[in-house]
Amino acid sequence: MHNRRLPRRGIALAAAAAAVAAPAGCALEPEADTIVGARSLTIGVKADQPHLGLRRSDGRYEGFDVDVAVYLAGRLGVPPERIRFRTTPSSVRERALQDGTVDMIVASYSITAPRKTKVTFAGPYYVPHQDTLVRADDTSIRSVRDLEGKRLCQVTGSNSWRRVTEEREIKATLVRVDTYSECMDLLDQRRVDAVSTDDLILAGFAAGRSGRILNAPFTDEKYGIGLHKGDLAGCEALNRAITRMYQDGTAARLLDKWFGKSGLKLTTSIPQFEGCS
Amino acid sequence: MTTPPSSPPAVATAAGGAPAPQAEPAARRPRRFRVVGLRTIPGRIRLYTAASLLSVVLLLGVTMAAVGNARDGVQTIGHDAGPQVMATGTLYFALSDMDAQVADILLIGREHDLGIGRAESLRRYEQRRAEADQAAVQAAQIAGRDEARRRTVREVLDGLGRYERLVGEAMLLDRQSAHPAGELPQNVIDTYRQATDLMKMELLPRAYNLTLDSGATVRQSYETDRDAVLDGRLRVGLAGALALALLIALQVYLAGRFRRLVNPALALATVLALAVVAAGMAMLSAQAGHLQRAKEEGFDSILALNRARAISHSAFADESRYLLDPGRADTYEQVFLDKALSVLYVDPGLRPLNLETYYGLLPGAVRSYERDPSGPPVEVLGLFGEEKDKNLAEFEESRLRLTVQAYQRVMDNDRRMRELAAAGDRRAAIELRMGRQSGAITAFDSYDQQLTSLIQAHRDEFDRAVRAGDDGLGGWDVLPPAAALAVAGLVLAGVRPRLAEFR
Structure with a gap:
């Protein structure tokens, strides 16, 4: 019994010494999930x-x-x-x-x-800023205030129309559709007069079409x-x-x-x- | 624990190199001990003694390292980067207030005594200009060799040059036109638009990002230092346990071999080591606490509230801009709302998120800062909302409450001013906003004072924590080596008479 005791204690002490000397930062608090250092x-x-x-x-x-x-x-x-x-x-x-x-x-x-x-x-x-897209030949709309009495495209699930008709209380007629690309079609077919949302989104949907962005921003996103x-x-x-x-x-x-x-x-x-x- | 002299092979081989003459501490040791080595009682005593002394050296090493980490932590956050970063916050504030003064000067036109007056606005403009310069120098210093940050500072200074040129032009046109308050000629408006856009798009974002980025550096070094202090505490504990175990083992061995109950010197060494380990661990816990307090209750709140103050000042200037540039009134109103929301956000639910809704929800939000708020709980977000959710001292809590109450009065004036402007009475709106007696400026100044004193409360908390950190480390450069020497001396004093019995 005595014979076996000492080496075991020796190992325990060596382990303790190793733990004391171990490099910092690994044991105590695990870092929160981070993308820094991720491989993929x-x-x-x-x-x-x-x-x-x-x-x-x-x-x-x-x-x-x-x-x-x-x-x-x-x-x-x-x-x-x-x-x-x-x-x-x-x-x-x-x-x-x-x-x-x-x-x-x-x-x-x-x-x-x-x-x-x-x-x-x-x-x-x-x-980006909320801005408004109109037909290229439409000169009657220069800022969001000019949407009074015009037909504005309302996309289900988007809040952009609320910023016009509710937050600014501009009395535009809402025409409801499901997507912004439908809005673009309606604009071409003269069934709405304006589409209003983030300018980058407007610019993306308007690419290759004839619409004109007002460059009259009224919000900061x-x-x-x-x-x-x-x-x-x-x-x-x-x-x-x-x-x-x-x-x-x-x-x-x-x-x-x-x-x-x-x-x-x-x-x-x-x-x-x-x-x- | 009576280990027989016939030692197990593992230890014998492991310690085989130890008895070599040059490794022995005492030259005058009798020869025979060297020959019989560790198999004898004195050999065993020497082994234990050497191990104990080594463990004391190890304990000293880890303690000094942990003390060094704690000192670095306090130094960084309390004396170097922390205060410097807080100083760079001045850059954003100074720039944004320069533009606010310009807006006021242009708005009042030839009516030089409206508001704080043209002369006072000019004086403040110059003062902010000097402050901005100084803060930019600070920021450049903190940037050090960080090329991206240095470039940002350069861009701010370049932009400031262009901004001043535009402002000079706008002021010249303004003086030439000698317009009544609020009736600016288009050329003044156009020139000012260029200036304020430059400020808003190019100068302020960079100044803001600089403070955020150097604040990030402080956060990272705080995390590292605090982890190191806590790791250090663990190591001191482990090294301390090792040293104590060895000292006790030696004590027990001597007791068994020499039939004496206690070796007093050795016992004293053990008690001393225990005391130093306990004190060291307690000190490191306290240091981690001081660092945390300085960072979270001091530094973080000071940065956030200074941000709130700068944003508030620039929002207040948006009222002037709203009045001086009717063509952009909608935009300035929206920008004002955005700034108000970033300072104190209230969820509009299904209502449209405009100023009308905000005015309506604000009283409920402000009430939620009371000690026992009545009515249903209101979730408040934004900078003041985040402050509310922090663990605040009662004193800070009451100042925060006073601050948001003063904020509400600023908003009340804003509402009245916009109602007047919307009703077409621009003159009354301008007098409300700029008049010395009518309230808007007085209300804003009193809000600013409350906010400043709230910031000061956190600054005091910060200073207290840093001082506690400094004080807590006092003596810890000397104490561990001294204690280690004492322990080593006592161990040797305790062991020597026993070894002498074998001569």
Whole structure:
């Protein structure tokens, strides 16, 4: 009994000494889920917004949001071949982050106070404004106030029309449809007079059509990058990456690539960040 | 614990190199001990003693490392980066207030005594300009070799040059036209639009992002330092346990071998080691607490509230812009609402999110800051909402309450001003906004004072935590080595007479 006791104690002491000397930072509090240092990323994007996030027939995604996501992931050290895009419609965005279906979301995702309680937002990477699209030959509408008495397209599930008829109490007649592309058709067929929503979305849908954007913005939206709630390190790293994106000219290039021909006045200086929380 | 002299092979081989002459501490040791080595009682005593002393050295090492981490933490957040980052917040405030002063000057036109007066606005403009310069220098210093941040600072300074040129032009046109308050000629409006757009689109975002980014650096180093202090505490505990175990083992061995109950010197060494370990761990816990208090209740709140203050000032200036540029009144109203929401957000539910709704919901939100709010609970978000959810001292809580109450009075004036303007009585609206007696400026100043004193409360909390951190570390550069020396001395003093018995 005595004989066996000493070596065992020796081992225990050696183990204790090893534990004392072990490098820091591994044992106590596990870091919150973060995208920093990830080998691969699953990124949520829209599938139905031309020039922002659109799923093509071959299953690949394209658009401004997609290019921004690829650039930012690259800044985090994740090359394009290790990015998986997933379609995340507006209604499932918070859930997709919470249940881990996606690591981050770049999908015309506006930062709002209620959303900030569930999602950590990096950015905004762009500040679009609500603006109005009219027929090219229509000179009677110059600002949102001129929509008084006009027919305005109302898309189910979108809040943009409320900003005109409810928040500004402009008495326009609402014409209800399901999608913005239907709005474009109705505009061409002179069944509505105006479509009003985020200018980037308008520019995307109007591409290749004859409509005219008023360039009379009346709100500031904030397109942010949604992250798991609490991923402050990821948020800070993305904010630095967005800063680089504007400083190295990528932001201006991408905006021009996707919206340059739309006639929309684009902002190529860096937006004011929201702050990571 | 009476281990027989015939030691197991594992230990014998492991310690085989130890008895080599150069490794032995005492040259005058009798020869025979070296020959018989660890198999004898004195050999065993030497082994235990050496192990104890080594463990004391280890304990000293980890303690000093943890003290160093704690010191770094307090230094960074309390003395270096923390205060510097708070100072860069001035940049955003100063820039935004420069533009606010310009808006007021242009709005009042030739009526130089409206509001705080043209001369006072000019004086404030110059003062903010100087403050912005100073804060930019600070920001450049913090940026260090970070190229992206240095470039941002440069861009701010370049932009400021262009901004001042535009403002100079607008003021010249303004003086030449000598217009009555609120009736600006289009060329003044157009020039001012360029200036204020430049400020809003290019200068303010960069200034804001600079503070956020350097704040992120502070957060990261805080997390690292605090983790290191807590890890250090664990290591001190483990190293302490090891040292105590060895000291007790030595004590027990001596008691068994020499038939004495207690070796007093060794017992004293053990008690001393225990005391230092306990004190060290307690000190490190306290340091982690001080760091957390300085960061969360001080630094974070100060940054957030300074942001709220800067946003409030620029929102207040949006009222002037709303009056001076009727062509953009809708935009300035929307921007005002956005700023109000970022300061204090109330969920509109199904109602449209406009100022009308906001005015209506605000009293309920402000009531929720009372100690025992009546009515159903109201969820408040935004900067003031986040402050409310923090763990506040009673004093801070009451100042926060006074601040939001003063904020509500500012909003009441805003409502009256917009009602007058909407009814077409621009003159009355301007007098309400700019008049010295009529309230809007007085109400805003009193809100600003409440907010400043709330910020000061957090600043005091920050200073207290930093001072506690500094004080708590006092003596910890000297105490561990001194205690280690004392323990080592006592161990040797306790063991020596026993070894002497074998001479």
